[in-house]
Amino acid sequence: MEITLNVIREKIRKKMLYVTTALGIIVVAVFSTDMGSLTVGGRSINDYHVLLPILINVLNFLNGAIALAISCSTIPLEYERRTSHLIWSRGISQGRYHMSLTVGNLVTSWISGIILYMTLGVFAVIKGYADILGKIAVAAVFMMLYAAIICMLTSALSIRIPTLFTGTIMVIILVFGAFRNALNLLTATLTGIGAVVIKRAIRLIPNLAGISTQAGNLVQEKPLNAHVIIMALLMIWIAGLLVMIVKREEA
Amino acid sequence: MVDMLVLDNVNKEYKGTVVVNDLSLNIKKGEVFALLGANGAGKTTTIKMILGLTKASSGKIEIDNAAKIGYSPETPYFPEYLTAMEVMNYYAGVEGDKSKKDKSYLQSLLDMTGLSDTKIKVKNYSKGMIQRLALAQALISDPDILILDEPTAGLDALGRKHNLELLKRLKEQGKTIIINSHILHDIEAVCDRGVIMKKGKVIDTWTKDESSESLEDKFVRLVGEE
Amino acid sequence: MKKGGFVLYMLLGVTLVVSGFATTERGLKENDREMLYNVAEDYEELGDMGFKGFYPLDYKVAFSDSEKEILVSYDEGKCNFSERKAVYGGLVGSIYQDGDEFEVIVPEYDTWITLENLNDEPLSVVIWHEGFHAYQNSYHKAYEKVTSEVISETDLSEVVDSNIEGKKLFSEMLKVLERIITDENYGNLREIAIEYSKIANERRKLFGDEVNKSEDYYVMIEGTAYYVESQAARLENGEKLYRDNYLGTASKYAEGNAKYYRLGMLECMLLDKLAPDWKDSYGFDRTLDEVIEAYTR
Numbered sequence: 001m002e003i004t005l006n007v008i009r010e011k012i013r014k015k016m017l018y019v020t021t022a023l024g025i026i027v028v029a030v031f032s033t034d035m036g037s038l039t040v041g042g043r044s045i046n047d048y049h050v051l052l053p054i055l056i057n058v059l060n061f062l063n064g065a066i067a068l069a070i071s072c073s074t075i076p077l078e079y080e081r082r083t084s085h086l087i088w089s090r091g092i093s094q095g096r097y098h099m100s101l102t103v104g105n106l107v108t109s110w111i112s113g114i115i116l117y118m119t120l121g122v123f124a125v126i127k128g129y130a131d132i133l134g135k136i137a138v139a140a141v142f143m144m145l146y147a148a149i150i151c152m153l154t155s156a157l158s159i160r161i162p163t164l165f166t167g168t169i170m171v172i173i174l175v176f177g178a179f180r181n182a183l184n185l186l187t188a189t190l191t192g193i194g195a196v197v198i199k200r201a202i203r204l205i206p207n208l209a210g211i212s213t214q215a216g217n218l219v220q221e222k223p224l225n226a227h228v229i230i231m232a233l234l235m236i237w238i239a240g241l242l243v244m245i246v247k248r249e250e251a
Numbered sequence: 252m253v254d255m256l257v258l259d260n261v262n263k264e265y266k267g268t269v270v271v272n273d274l275s276l277n278i279k280k281g282e283v284f285a286l287l288g289a290n291g292a293g294k295t296t297t298i299k300m301i302l303g304l305t306k307a308s309s310g311k312i313e314i315d316n317a318a319k320i321g322y323s324p325e326t327p328y329f330p331e332y333l334t335a336m337e338v339m340n341y342y343a344g345v346e347g348d349k350s351k352k353d354k355s356y357l358q359s360l361l362d363m364t365g366l367s368d369t370k371i372k373v374k375n376y377s378k379g380m381i382q383r384l385a386l387a388q389a390l391i392s393d394p395d396i397l398i399l400d401e402p403t404a405g406l407d408a409l410g411r412k413h414n415l416e417l418l419k420r421l422k423e424q425g426k427t428i429i430i431n432s433h434i435l436h437d438i439e440a441v442c443d444r445g446v447i448m449k450k451g452k453v454i455d456t457w458t459k460d461e462s463s464e465s466l467e468d469k470f471v472r473l474v475g476e477e
Numbered sequence: 478m479k480k481g482g483f484v485l486y487m488l489l490g491v492t493l494v495v496s497g498f499a500t501t502e503r504g505l506k507e508n509d510r511e512m513l514y515n516v517a518e519d520y521e522e523l524g525d526m527g528f529k530g531f532y533p534l535d536y537k538v539a540f541s542d543s544e545k546e547i548l549v550s551y552d553e554g555k556c557n558f559s560e561r562k563a564v565y566g567g568l569v570g571s572i573y574q575d576g577d578e579f580e581v582i583v584p585e586y587d588t589w590i591t592l593e594n595l596n597d598e599p600l601s602v603v604i605w606h607e608g609f610h611a612y613q614n615s616y617h618k619a620y621e622k623v624t625s626e627v628i629s630e631t632d633l634s635e636v637v638d639s640n641i642e643g644k645k646l647f648s649e650m651l652k653v654l655e656r657i658i659t660d661e662n663y664g665n666l667r668e669i670a671i672e673y674s675k676i677a678n679e680r681r682k683l684f685g686d687e688v689n690k691s692e693d694y695y696v697m698i699e700g701t702a703y704y705v706e707s708q709a710a711r712l713e714n715g716e717k718l719y720r721d722n723y724l725g726t727a728s729k730y731a732e733g734n735a736k737y738y739r740l741g742m743l744e745c746m747l748l749d750k751l752a753p754d755w756k757d758s759y760g761f762d763r764t765l766d767e768v769i770e771a772y773t774r
Binding site: 238 | 486489490493494496497500501502507542543544566567568584587588589590591592
């Protein structure tokens with residue numbers, strides 16, 4: 001618990017969190033102000049009911065990037081500063097130590113995401129769409145799933161892999177996961193053995209786009225795909241297991 | 252006297268390079284023991300193996316079952332936005348023993364190491380103050396074995412004197428202390444005995460008041476030959 | 478983690494894996510099924526659009542993920558389906574002949590949705606388009622009549638799109654036809670048809686027989702399917718998107734085959750106004766130009 005709280009405290013003090021959160025607020029503000037003639041499906045994008053699924057996608061992606069930035073250096077930095085010496089020497093297992101740090105990353109990412117969603121709520125009220133506040137609150141739960149996948153995978157990778165590589169791998173996973181539908185479309189045009197391999201590889205990428213789509217479906221009162229949600233939870237479970245079992249040779 | 256710590260033919264290799272070679276030690280309860288040697292002699296690796304921060308490639312390390320260990324690293328890092336009390340509170344929490352989170356208990360440890368003003372944040376600490384804080388946090392569990400890596404490095408003369416006195420007091424309390432230090436005067440002042448290591452091997456032992464040759468002369472003779 | 482906690486964690490994992498398997502969509506996916514319902518619903522409104530005997534769901538529809546397909550027979554709300562290896566690789570909207578039957582092949586919804594977000598074309602509308610090709614072929618044997626004389630889209634494009642005079646005249650043809658959809662007082666339809674035919678005939682002189690026959694073929698086959706598609710899209714997407722995506726682009730010359738789609742659609746729209754019952758006697762055995770000319774006499 002102390003380790004987790006310390007991570008949260010440290011991250012909140014970092015300027016990066018504020019910069020990225022401010023960026024998110026700007027995104028919401030820009031989308032919420034007059035977008036001129038931009039339309040989606042023939043309806044004005046200024047209509048918050050139309051805008052909400054798009055903003056959910058954008059905010060989840062943005063918060064995913066924040067989660068990545070927050071998570072990729074936490075564990076390596078502990079070892080770099082040798083803070084780990086004072087934890088290992090107290091008999092704390094690596095699994096517990098890494099999980100405590102990961103939960104700290106996770107809670108911080110959620111705090112950042114909640115700030116973004118609260119901003120969305122404020123703009124919705126300003127624009128006269130107070131009726132969708134409940135939907136925004138429920139959509140935030142999907143943001144938490146999204147951030148958890150990124151956060152826990154990043155943390156798990158960062159135990160053994162250098163920060164730069166972890167960051168690179170996770171940026172690829174984040175972008176490919178967020179644009180998985182587009183990736184499916186692109187690979188659907190491919191044929192041959194190579195295409196089969198690529199398609200199989202894509203299936204291993206977390207379906208982040210699917211999570212945002214489910215949130216969008218929920219706010220638009222469309223049916224949810226339980227499979228996408230369960231697979232997201234399974235991905236978090238796998239990442240959690242990795243955080244607990246991947247070990248360093250040395251503190 | 253009871254053996255608190257026994258190292259039996261301990262070896263450590265890193266990618267084919269032997270850094271600790273067939274090391275055997277018996278450290279008794281209440282003893283202040285010194286690990287001596289030049290940089291790269293294998294002292295820090297030995298400490299890391301005792302603490303479980305790295306595994307021995309072979310050999311046995313036995314620590315008395317009930318013994319609690321406190322550790323003060325050579326280059327400690329504490330979050331700079333915390334005060335000394337917050338750092339103590341944090342590590343007391345990590346220990347998982349609620350009784351150790353008692354504020355007056357933690358304050359007494361800070362007082363003992365000369366960090367009475369607990370409102371100053373770590374970012375305003377000198378290297379010596381950080382060293383003292385490292386020592387204070389090592390004492391939280393009321394350890395039976397205290398492992399100190401360069402405990403007087405970076406301290407001014409007054410700070411060094413204070414720390415050495417503290418170590419003497421801890422010895423009087425019956426604590427077993429293992430010190431890794433370059434400052435041989437300090438070793439002579441507080442340690443009972445020790446080993447001099449070179450390239451991972453024990454090349455000689457040293458026992459206080461046993462020889463007419465000073466530790467410094469002995470050290471230079473054995474280690475400074477290269 | 479303590480042993481009890483670890484056991485609980487592993488149990489949670491097993492539960493998630495089992496739930497994952499249990500919720501995996503096998504066979505016909507719900508989104509794809511929904512597309513068939515949409516087509517059936519559209520049909521209640523649109524009917525056969527004058528093309529006697531046309532109903533897109535008379536033909537089996539295969540939803541392809543480019544590796545495997547779910548082949549569905551739709552029968553009054555019931556979907557009977559089977560799985561098979563994809564008959565075409567890649568992302569395809571097409572028809573496929575299996576014995577005497579023609580089947581509609583479309584991408585599955587989960588793949589198509591990304592494209593739909595970009596082009597506003599629902600998958601159900603693609604089913605209408607491809608379903609019409611299946612109809613042309615099974616009901617009118619349209620392909621059998623002309624295929625051997627038609628040159629490929631790429632070869633045709635090389636000849637046609639490099640001919641400046643041909644492009645100019647094609648644009649003029651589109652402009653003349655555009656009047657009937659943009660100008661409320663378009664005037665005398667017969668005169669428009671005559672003017673159109675005159676330019677069309679003039680343009681035909683620029684090319685050889687092979688090119689003219691190929692163009693006629695694409696206009697007849699793809700133009701009519703595009704016309705059907707546009708009416709389905711109008712119903713599903715509403716008037717504004719119909720105007721933007723179909724009428725708004727209809728008179729623009731496009732390199733490649735798209736111009737034939739547009740021209741064919743406009744020709745059908747002219748014929749709808751010129752002779753509303755023109756489809757009754759049309760069996761894809763004459764070019765649309767010939768049909769228009771016949772009504773100008």
